[in-house]
Amino acid sequence: MVKISFCGSFHSFTMRLHLVLLFPLLSQSLAFSSPAVVQRVQGRSLLSLSSDPLAETKTDQAAGAEEESSLEPLYLAASQQVEGALTQIISDENTLNPLVHFTKEYLTANQNAFKAGNEEASSGKAAQRILEGIKLGMTHGLGENKYMFGPSHTALRGKDPEAEDGNTYDFYAFGCDFFRPCMNVEKSVVLGQENLQKAMDQVAAGENVVFFANHQSEADPQVFSVCMEKAGFGENAEEVTYVAGHKVTTDPLAVPFSMGRNLICIHSKKHINVDPDTKPLKQKQNLAAMGALLQTLKKGGAAIWVAPSGGRDRRDLETGKVPIAPFDSKTIDMFRLMANKSKVPTHYYPLAMVSYDLCPPPDYVVAGVGEQRNVRFVPVAIGCGEEVSSVGGLESRDKFCKATEEACQRHYEALVDM
Structure with a gap:
């Protein structure tokens, strides 16, 4: 850095x-x-x-x-x-x-x-x-006052200074207000609103919901919030928990945006092997993050956003198109395992995100932090598919992952073709 x-x-x-x-x-x-x-x-x-x-x-x-x-x-x-x-x-x-x-x-x-x-x-x-x-x-x-994230993080909203170590600033509102003007909200699209309604009803009933999403830009949490606001689920969006990689909790410019989100903080498989000397520590932190995830699921009433690909979708340099990065079956397996351990009913929804042009990522994966950032004024979109049934044991895990990814792909293509 x-x-x-x-x-x-x-x-x-x-x-x-x-x-x-x-x-x-x-x-x-x-x-x-x-x-x-x-x-x-x-x-x-x-x-x-x-x-x-x-x-x-x-x-x-x-x-x-x-x-x-x-x-x-x-x-x-x-x-x-x-x-x-x-x-x-x-x-x-x-x-x-x-x-x-x-x-x-x-x-x-x-x-x-x-x-x-x-x-x-x-x-x-x-x-x-x-x-x-x-x-x-x-x-x-940066510096000696740099904010340090634990395995999990509760959004700093400034509503309860005593519980937030004296904080009176709403970091969630800051993040949404920062990126909202860059989104052409009027032309933005939300598909599958009936599925979002069903998911939010399940959360309100004390059950858990996991959104398996593709990931396209650093502003995806804000994109999801703004699209949820447009569909009438603004208050629900404030409570969503995001599974976050190390960049959004260590990059100086990203840190304040992350401080306004409920997070489960992990090291993705794409970056955990970059530095062999720190791999054992990262693995230990990931175990702690899984423990935090389990506790979140046990409480019930959680809505969790996770990108099973482990990173952002990248542009195909030959075609110029932006395909969805493949979902990692092990990531999906882990969430199903944690959900089963929690003993709380958990529901799974595919979620397509179209936000690449808002903040286009580099065409190659950068292991460190501090990448050059681009911003465009464009419409964004999300599409929530029907609930994917979670049945069977280990023998059906590949089938479940494939069904989830294919559903996300269908909704993504529908959004891109609009």
């Missing part, structure tokens, strides 16, 4: 971040309309696509120029103000460049949303959100 170079203690860094980033933009968002700011031109490259931050190729410069030119004056001014603030506190270009890129991507998505009629995507409000996200990431994702 890259490190931020700064002077003084982490506390003074956080305070400086708050002063430098928040006051000029949160308190004076109208300053974005200043002609002097709008016409100000930065004298250096803002985006480097190279792994070497010092290598400024013509391709990099052209990409940066094209990205900047797509921003209209108010959003360009916002981008330049954010970059100027970041430049004052971050000296490491490996850290600075991805944040600048993410800022431009986010502001461009909000610009397009504003043109579509979403007033929450104005340049001032978008800048406030990106600065708030960076501030939270720096505060809770």
